[in-house]
Amino acid sequence: MSTREMQSKLQAGEAFLIVSPANRFYFTDFETSDGFLLITKEKAVFLTDGRYIEAAEKNAKNCDEVLLLKKADEDLPALAARLGVNKIYTEAENLTVADFSKLSKMFDFEVTPQKTDDAVSDLRRHKKDYEKQRVISAQRIAEKAFEHILTFIKPGVSEKDIRLELEFFMLKNGADGLSFETIAISGANTSMPHGVPTDKKVENGEFVTMDYGALLGGYHSDMTRTVAVGPVTDKMAQVYNTVLAAQQACFDVLRPGLPCRDADKAARDVIEKAGYGSYFTHSTGHGVGVDIHEAPSLSTRSEAVLEAGDIVTDEPGIYIPGEFGVRIEDMAFITGNGYENLTKCEKSLIIL
Numbered sequence: 099m100s101t102r103e104m105q106s107k108l109q110a111g112e113a114f115l116i117v118s119p120a121n122r123f124y125f126t127d128f129e130t131s132d133g134f135l136l137i138t139k140e141k142a143v144f145l146t147d148g149r150y151i152e153a154a155e156k157n158a159k160n161c162d163e164v165l166l167l168k169k170a171d172e173d174l175p176a177l178a179a180r181l182g183v184n185k186i187y188t189e190a191e192n193l194t195v196a197d198f199s200k201l202s203k204m205f206d207f208e209v210t211p212q213k214t215d216d217a218v219s220d221l222r223r224h225k226k227d228y229e230k231q232r233v234i235s236a237q238r239i240a241e242k243a244f245e246h247i248l249t250f251i252k253p254g255v256s257e258k259d260i261r262l263e264l265e266f267f268m269l270k271n272g273a274d275g276l277s278f279e280t281i282a283i284s285g286a287n288t289s290m291p292h293g294v295p296t297d298k299k300v301e302n303g304e305f306v307t308m309d310y311g312a313l314l315g316g317y318h319s320d321m322t323r324t325v326a327v328g329p330v331t332d333k334m335a336q337v338y339n340t341v342l343a344a345q346q347a348c349f350d351v352l353r354p355g356l357p358c359r360d361a362d363k364a365a366r367d368v369i370e371k372a373g374y375g376s377y378f379t380h381s382t383g384h385g386v387g388v389d390i391h392e393a394p395s396l397s398t399r400s401e402a403v404l405e406a407g408d409i410v411t412d413e414p415g416i417y418i419p420g421e422f423g424v425r426i427e428d429m430a431f432i433t434g435n436g437y438e439n440l441t442k443c444e445k446s447l448i449i450l
């Protein structure tokens with residue numbers, strides 16, 4: 099269990115204090131908006147308030163004790179004293195300056211925003227089997243929604259209609275929520291990578307780009323498909339096939355040990371060679387899990403190296419302002435010697 103892996107990084111007297119909802123959820127598999135997880139060399143203790151305590155006592159995993167949190171500035175120091183803690187590492191990236199200052203004043207020993215973020219991020223990158231299965235199950239819901247939406251998209255249907263239909267279908271078919279605000283855009287709007295759905299109606303001869311995902315058991319899925327409505331120009335087909343080839347080029351190099359920037363480069367090289375380099379304006383991929391965007395990043399500047407257990411997206415795109423854009427996105431699980439594509443969904447050019 100993950101709390102045990104954290105314990106192996108501690109000396110006697112030291113503790114990790116987990117404060118962010120995402121990381122509390124990661125360790126306990128239990129959603130709370132408030133609380134703390136204190137991990138010492140010997141014990142993991144989860145504190146949460148009266149709104150959650152009954153359910154937490156039943157359902158929170160990986161902790162030796164679940165305690166009712168009444169007053170953090172009394173409960174936490176008392177717990178630290180009982181467990182013999184004399185140094186606390188806490189999160190840096192997820193704690194405001196004000197909250198860190200409050201925390202520091204609670205204890206008469208050092209609280210340091212060190213090594214916690216890296217330790218948790220390393221753990222979260224290595225998806226356990228149940229985590230991978232949740233991402234896959236979420237993705238299967240998104241794929242069903244894709245099949246459905248192909249029967250829904252036609253000239254006259256608005257971008258907002260498409261968004262609502264995708265979201266309603268996923269929620270109706272078992273999703274706990276949405277991974278993020280659905281992108282459903284058409285025609286010239288597709289040149290904006292993160293365009294927002296409008297009342298614009300789909301017209302013949304346009305691309306429709308949909309970037310969306312389902313949330314299931316606290317884990318996200320992420321996929322993008324671009325489909326055409328009616329006949330496409332040669333340029334549209336050529337750009338589509340360039341993006342598809344770029345995505346495949348990235349897949350072809352995915353394996354543990356690969357610098358993440360080389361995964362990005364594999365896709366980027368294909369797009370640059372086709373003359374569209376300046377129209378690929380974002381990174382090739384990102385990790386997915388408890389957060390929709392998490393480590394590692396497949397970008398030109400990334401210092402990370404792929405490892406077995408990573409789940410990353412592979413999502414190159416070409417966006418020509420005023421004309422159109424194309425993005426195709428799948429998720430890959432990095433295996434011991436390569437990758438497994440978690441997305442089972444058509445991606446040759448679909449013309450509706």
Ligand SMILES: [Mn+2]
Nearest residue numbers: 320411413427
């Ligand atoms: Mn994505």
